[in-house]
Amino acid sequence: MALISDDLLTVKGLEPAQQGRVLLIACGALAHEVLALKRLNDWQHLDLQCLPANLHLYPDRITEAVEKAVLAHKSDYDSMFILYADCGTGGQLQAKCAELGVEMIQGPHCYSFFEGNAVFAAHPDEFTAFYLTDFLVRQFDAFVWRPMGLDRHPQLRDMYFGNYTKLVYQAQTNDPALDAKAEDCARRLGLAYERRFTGYGDLAVVMAQAAG
């Protein structure tokens, strides 16, 4: 299967293939990891729809977009699972999922569930860390640099990041090129750099649960 373009996942997402009994509705930022786990486990009965990853720039739009996707495909599948954590919706996504009768990933955001919610919660002292995942390293300019206007107004950098101390790259895969890019992202933001291999974390657990 050809690799799906990150740019496409960022702005458009991914339509379901209409094959399989279980639909996973995921953030576009998780597409590569979800498809990798699907391949690894031969979960052919799982279908994937991704919403545009750039919804994260407007978290108040996530709940509505998820609801729309659920309602659009409800009759086409035996069950559905939402591959979003709270993701800045302030509990609204959780409430909507409960109302719709679908499950979602527990935890505040993907930085937490990639590391494992329990592990992530165990280092509350790390609140001055800025996290990137594989996807976000690849899409750093589209997700961080340009939306924050740092390409046009570099003088804003310290207004955004002045209180942060380090950038933690949570690596889902072992890729030296991504490691180097993540380190460069840290340099551009004026932050110390740390690489932390997480693998797929709780994502693998919830997908196994969804796969049944």
Next chain:
Amino acid sequence: MADDEIILADLSDDELVMQMHDDLYDGLKEEIEEGVNLLISRGWTPYDTLTKALVAGMTIVGADFRDGILFVPEVLLAANAMKGGMFILKPLLIATGAPRMGKMVIGTVKGDIHDIGKNLVGMMMEGAGFEVRDLGINNSVEKYLAALEEEKPDILGMSALLTTTMPYMKVVIDTMKEKGMREDYIVLVGGAPLNEEFSKAIGADAYCRDAAVAVETAKALVLRKHNQLTA
């Protein structure tokens, strides 16, 4: 110098104020500082300069942000320009005894380092005539309470950007209740993941979705509080 460059000193007062609104919108800090100095040198009071040139300009910025015409980077540049003007005006406002609306203690909650929204609110509150004590980021309940004791403000403002840190606002409010001091203060809360429902659930007086709303809410609640006290 470009032929079409505007010389601020050549503009009439009305033109200068309009130009300052444009310059704030474009985040031009030096031009704003020059404009403020010009108005003061022409005999404008610091209060009029603040309200008619800066606050009115930032109100346009705030409205366009709310309507999705401007985005965070542009608002930050505008805020930075206003900060330049405020820096000049602040001592003058104190010296001339400009009208004061009340006092606010504001800070980002424990475990949270995000302060962009909080800083904008603080600045707009100052612009609206409130005295503001900014506690910065990562504030424990003890730090909030100590500041309330020390400053005796009308308003406590709390900010959080993270779903994981916003529940701490309830810890602060509950502690205020335990100590019998909750009713002494107006509590305003804000931050991206918050909403009206959350604000009610934790026992705050109001949720403010942006800096402009915070100012209007603060004015209305302070007025109501004063009216209750004098009734």
